[in-house]
Amino acid sequence: QVQPVESGGGLVQAGGSLRLSCVDSGRTGSSFGMAWFRQAPGKERDFVAGIRWSGIGSYYADSVKGRFTISKDNAKNTVYLQMNSLKPEDAAVYYCATRRFAGTNWLRPTEYESWGQGTQVTVSS
Numbered sequence: 001q002v003q004p005v006e007s008g009g010g011l012v013q014a015g016g017s018l019r020l021s022c023v024d025s026g027r028t029g030s031s032f033g034m035a036w037f038r039q040a041p042g043k044e045r046d047f048v049a050g051i052r053w054s055g056i057g058s059y060y061a062d063s064v065k066g067r068f069t070i071s072k073d074n075a076k077n078t079v080y081l082q083m084n085s086l087k088p089e090d091a092a093v094y095y096c097a098t099r100r101f102a103g104t105n106w107l108r109p110t111e112y113e114s115w116g117q118g119t120q121v122t123v124s125s
Contacts, residue, residue: 002026
């Protein structure tokens with residue numbers, strides 16, 4: 001399977017913003033959606049946000065609601081994650097993942113088929 005490719009990570013001060021991008025070159029007409037997860041050292045990989053390619057459905061973890069916005073550009077097979085008001089606890093490696101089917105639970109990593117290599121987000125206090 002073609003892996004999605006993330007970009008846009010970096011170092012930012014607390015309160016600042018970053019925008020991540022993820023290109024899914026393997027996307028087909030039947031692909032369902034994409035999501036962002038993050039993993040901090042010693043912690044599990046957690047769901048951050050997800051979006052459907054068709055329609056307007058998007059989903060967020062409670063910890064990022066009101067601060068992060070997921071969006072898409074269907075023509076470019078690209079999903080974005082705009083991260084505002086960043087906190088030190090947002091620091092992690094951020095991964096995008098492809099969701100080929102509707103599934104039952106956006107938060108479950110096992111319901112995603114392909115993962116990117118990840119991009120580091122560092123937030124200084």
